[in-house]
Amino acid sequence: MKTFEFRHATTVEDAIASGNAPGARYLAGGTNLLDLMKGGVEQPEALVDLRRLALTTIAPTAEGGAFIEAGVTNSAIANHPLIRAQYPVVSHAILSGATTQLRNMATAGGNLLQRTRCPYFMQTAFSSCNKRVPGSGCAARHGFHREHAVFGASDACVAVHPSDMAVALAILDAVVHVQGPDGRRAIPIDGFFALPGTTPDVDNTLRDGELILGIELPPSDLADHSWYLKVRDRHSYAFALVSVAAGLRVVDGVIASAGLALGGVAAKPWRLYEAERILVGRPPGEEAFHAAAARAMDGAEPLPQNAFKIDLGRHSVVRALHMAAAVRGDDA
Known part of the structure; x- marks a missing residue:
């Protein structure tokens, strides 16, 4: 080192x-x-x-949401009464990742900033990785890419972002608060992560020296019916092949609003806005869920080894929606 x-x-x-x-x-x-x-x-x-900054609290906001300071551990977030009650999908997502020991150390800010687990990036023995060495090529495109992106990739990079928590934050329209040499600003979660394009070494939209202060969760109407489904090769300590954050607000037997996002398929949480629109106005059930799932994978561009993610993604959306519809927030 x-x-x-x-x-x-x-x-x-x-x-x-x-x-x-x-x-x-x-x-x-x-x-x-x-x-x-x-x-x-x-x-x-x-x-x-x-660690001496003491950014370690979770507090309600005046608007009825929650603010998670950047130094709060993943374990503390997942087990906090406010998060479990108002944002259970965040708790589900965190508890599906890593191990207890890692969750006890990992922080909210660090979770967002963790880097891809693509083996060509993680191991310097591989010389071709544009994310690690810009301009060197993407070995994954013609190598092992079973776990890689089907959305938002480029010729320069097909890696995925590994965070589970970020996928849950996506359907909650979370806001990342940062401070840097030029002052404070707020970044909507959908604009926080960067797709690879021609600069795959750039993971997010932070500016030089900017520090994450915390994550704001607006008031949510998805608490009663939400779920995080993670599909992986093994149950323990494995990253998602496909994951789904799903949330529904059901009024008088009809879906009034919905949130859907995929993980394990892109360099950022992949929000399914069109699939959400398809759900609204329909009763929760097979017909609505399959209609949303059919639209969920539109625009996907798989590679030979990860084409299975298309079908897996559709089935996962249906299952996650069923789980969300069945559960109530206080039962999670």
Whole structure:
């Protein structure tokens, strides 16, 4: 591992001043960054430790939503009474990922910033990875790509984002609050992640030195009927082949509003706006759910080894919607 400077930030402003230096990276739980450093994928000049900033609370907002500070651990989010009551899909999603030990360390901000688990990115023995070495090529396109993207990919990169929590945040229209050298700003979750295009080394829309302060969850009407379904090769410690965050508001036996997003299929949570529109105005059930699922995979561009994700995605949408319709928030 390359040697690096280690700095303890004591205030947000202090952290940003240090984090804006060339080659500096923010360190919170370290569950992803330290692994990448050990493997030589990340080689920062300095680490800026955020653990003394005490960004560790979850609080209700004046509007009736919730604000999760960036340093709150995944375990604390998943088990918080406010999240379990008002946003159970977030709790479902977090508890479906990693292990208890990792969830106890990983943070809200770090969860959003974790990098792809594409093997060509994770292992420096592979020389061709545009995300790790821009301009070197994408080995996955002509190599092993069973777990890779079917939406939003480019010739430069077909990797997927690994976060489960982010998929749940997508159907809740979460907002990421950040602060940098130029002040504070709020980024809608749909605009936070970057598709690869011609710059696959850029994972998100953060500017230099910007620090995630927290995640705002607006008031939600999906709490009573929501679910997170994760389909993977094994139940324990595996990333999604396809995942679905599903939420429904049912009024007088009819779907009044819906939220649907896929994980494991793109470099960002893939929101299914058209499938949501198809659901509205229909009674929850087979006909509505299959109609939404039929539209869910429109525009997918699979590679030879991951074409199965098309059919898997449709079936997963139907199952997730059934689970969401059957459950009530206080039963989750």
